[in-house]
Amino acid sequence: MKTILKTNLTVKDITDGFVYNEYEGKGLFGWSGRLTIQPEYQRNYIYADGKKDVAVIDSILKGYPLGLLYFVKVGEDKYEVLDGQQRITSFGRFITNKFAIKDDNGMEQYFDGLDNEIQDKIYNTPLTIYICEGEEPEIKKWFEIINIAGVPLKNQELLNSIYSGKFVTLAREEFSNPQNAYIQKWSAYIRGDVNRQDFLETALRWVSKDNIDNYMSKHRTDENINELKSYFNSVIDWISSVFVDVKPEMRGLDWGRLYETYHKNSYNPTDVSNKLSELYSDPFVKDTKGIFEYILGGCKDTKLLNIRLFDENVTRVKYEMQTKNAKEKEISNCPLCAIGDNNNKTRIWEFKEMDADHVTAWSKGGATDIDNCEMLCQTHNRAKGNR
Numbered sequence: 399m400k401t402i403l404k405t406n407l408t409v410k411d412i413t414d415g416f417v418y419n420e421y422e423g424k425g426l427f428g429w430s431g432r433l434t435i436q437p438e439y440q441r442n443y444i445y446a447d448g449k450k451d452v453a454v455i456d457s458i459l460k461g462y463p464l465g466l467l468y469f470v471k472v473g474e475d476k477y478e479v480l481d482g483q484q485r486i487t488s489f490g491r492f493i494t495n496k497f498a499i500k501d502d503n504g505m506e507q508y509f510d511g512l513d514n515e516i517q518d519k520i521y522n523t524p525l526t527i528y529i530c531e532g533e534e535p536e537i538k539k540w541f542e543i544i545n546i547a548g549v550p551l552k553n554q555e556l557l558n559s560i561y562s563g564k565f566v567t568l569a570r571e572e573f574s575n576p577q578n579a580y581i582q583k584w585s586a587y588i589r590g591d592v593n594r595q596d597f598l599e600t601a602l603r604w605v606s607k608d609n610i611d612n613y614m615s616k617h618r619t620d621e622n623i624n625e626l627k628s629y630f631n632s633v634i635d636w637i638s639s640v641f642v643d644v645k646p647e648m649r650g651l652d653w654g655r656l657y658e659t660y661h662k663n664s665y666n667p668t669d670v671s672n673k674l675s676e677l678y679s680d681p682f683v684k685d686t687k688g689i690f691e692y693i694l695g696g697c698k699d700t701k702l703l704n705i706r707l708f709d710e711n712v713t714r715v716k717y718e719m720q721t722k723n724a725k726e727k728e729i730s731n732c733p734l735c736a737i738g739d740n741n742n743k744t745r746i747w748e749f750k751e752m753d754a755d756h757v758t759a760w761s762k763g764g765a766t767d768i769d770n771c772e773m774l775c776q777t778h779n780r781a782k783g784n785r
């Protein structure tokens with residue numbers, strides 16, 4: 399791989415012919431048409447927050463270095479930004495009056511309103527640019543390394559760069575586009591930042607059953623994203639038809655796995671909704687996130703709910719009662735051992751060898767109070783399982 403260091407280009411050179419696409423949130427071209435600022439594998443522009451973009455202009459005005467910019471030579475006098483897209487887009491947007499900075503008097507100033515002297519200072523800021531030329535794998539490798547500094551690329555952003563092409567472009571248009579009107583609906587179930595590819599990653603994880611890399615490699619040259627899109631929509635439609643309520647705990651659940659495991663079962667949304675509010679208001683349910691799978695699985699696996707256990711004072715009292723009674727009858731203080739036929743039949747277990755169990759399982763309406771508490775030896779407690 400060959401690299402050339404260029405120090406004779408300025409902000410004015412690079413922003414000549416700057417085009418920003420408001421709709422896609424991308425800085426597109428610069429350097430008089432030679433430079434693609436946001437190749438399809440790059441992340442969306444994330445500096446437009448009135449802070450990071452303003453900070454870039456402040457740095458220029460104060461004469462601080464902007465850091466290295468990396469371009470890849472992709473053709474005769476044609477380049478793509480490998481690293482520096484956010485900074486270039488920031489000063490490009492400023493020069494095209496897309497945002498304002500505050501002057502010394504706290505007044506908002508757009509580029510056009512600045513004194514010529516200040517405009518020139520910005521225009522004439524020199525940039526330090528590495529241009530690299532080489533085979534794709536080496537450049538990709540390099541890209542990984544340089545992105546360790548600064549805001550590290552997320553895994554999906556890296557995968558987008560490795561598998562860039564038509565498929566990734568279409569997938570990003572659908573799942574990484576903040577203008578997509580469905581984002582809000584999807585946000586009820588998916589956690590993350592659309593700009594940082596979290597929604598795309600989720601969609602790919604679902605369709606690929608957690609094998610994103612492999613899926614992207616296989617579909618890299620596809621001309622459409624039909625499968626990705628329809629699988630994603632099936633999962634979303636399924637969630638919203640089974641669970642008519644939207645709860646904050648639904649965000650970020652492993653819906654892909656839940657869909658695969660349970661979507662062939664039928665559910666009555668009204669029953670589901672009633673069960674959901676019943677469990678939400680049950681003080682013994684400690685894990686509200688687990689409610690969804692608990693219901694999907696037919697309300698059997700109470701481990702998912704992490705049911706609150708008996709207090710120690712209750713279990714101590716119960717232990718003393720059972721033990722006293724057992725000693726009188728010369729049987730084991732574990733009622734299940736007592737009816738067995740091995741040596742434990744008459745064994746008196748110590749407190750620490752026993753666990754509390756619900757006589758009537760919690761899932762069958764049994765309360766977590768002393769009347770429904772029974773001490774069992776640990777072997778029998780585990781065997782009984784269902785709380």
Ligand SMILES: [Zn+2]
Binds near residue numbers: 733735736775776778
């Ligand atoms: Zn026992």
